[in-house]
Amino acid sequence: MSVFKSYLRQLLRRLKELQEAEKNGDTVAVKQIIAELVEDTQKGLED
Numbered sequence: 001m002s003v004f005k006s007y008l009r010q011l012l013r014r015l016k017e018l019q020e021a022e023k024n025g026d027t028v029a030v031k032q033i034i035a036e037l038v039e040d041t042q043k044g045l046e047d
Helices: 002-023 027-046
Strands: none
Touching: 002 027
């Protein structure tokens, strides 16, 4: 359970970064964060 909570905390931080980048109109950062989230999720499923 603690591993899952850790994952959720990290995800929440990244989503807040994504939200801020979108708010600032930084499309490059938005695309980068999304790509990293997808990659991290894929890696997590493969483990």
